[in-house]
Amino acid sequence: MAAQADSRTAGCVLCDTMGGLPVFEAAAFRVIRAQEPGFPAFYRVVWQAHVAEFSDLPRADRILCMEAVAAVERCLREALSPDKVNLAALGNMVAHLHWHVIARFGGDSHFPGAVWAAPQRERDAAREADVAARLPALDALLAERLAALVGALDAAGAGDGSAADGGGV
Numbered sequence: 749m750a751a752q753a754d755s756r757t758a759g760c761v762l763c764d765t766m767g768g769l770p771v772f773e774a775a776a777f778r779v780i781r782a783q784e785p786g787f788p789a790f791y792r793v794v795w796q797a798h799v800a801e802f803s804d805l806p807r808a809d810r811i812l813c814m815e816a817v818a819a820v821e822r823c824l825r826e827a828l829s830p831d832k833v834n835l836a837a838l839g840n841m842v843a844h845l846h847w848h849v850i851a852r853f854g855g856d857s858h859f860p861g862a863v864w865a866a867p868q869r870e871r872d873a874a875r876e877a878d879v880a881a882r883l884p885a886l887d888a889l890l891a892e893r894l895a896a897l898v899g900a901l902d903a904a905g906a907g908d909g910s911a912a913d914g915g916g917v
């Protein structure tokens with residue numbers, strides 16, 4: 749996107765690439781499916797501009813970012829009824845603001861540990877396939893809800909113009 753071109757940082761994987769399967773893209777943020785082995789419903793809300801810390805964002809953008817995270821969480825709950833949704837913003841490897849939104853299930857390989865912790869059991873291929881089968885419908889729901897969110901915030905002026913051309917991918 750041209751509007752963010754001057755905020756790109758050379759060598760940053762989230763500036764240089766989409767970072768996963770695109771689900772939704774607005775001017776200020778995008779949502780991708782991360783395709784992490786063992787965790788089929790692993791999404792990321794990626795801020796479009798190269799910003800390291802959440803508190804670097806102005807207030808209106810922090811609100812927009814967290815509303816997007818909440819919308820993704822709600823869609824995961826509706827579509828998958830997970831045992832838990834995990835939210836995390838680490839950025840230790842890639843210091844470009846992104847929130848992980850991960851549907852977790854009691855039988856997944858790492859539960860109740862973090863997805864980055866040591867595995868607790870073998871992966872369950874049947875369970876993963878069952879979740880994966882529901883992802884196309886979930887992705888469609890996400891795109892619809894996020895477009896509605898961006899539209900509503902634009903109408904309210906809460907996005908401060910940063911999401912003015914936000915729409916579907």
Ligand SMILES: [Zn+2]
Pocket residue numbers: 756757760761762763764797798799843844
């Ligand atoms: Zn970046």
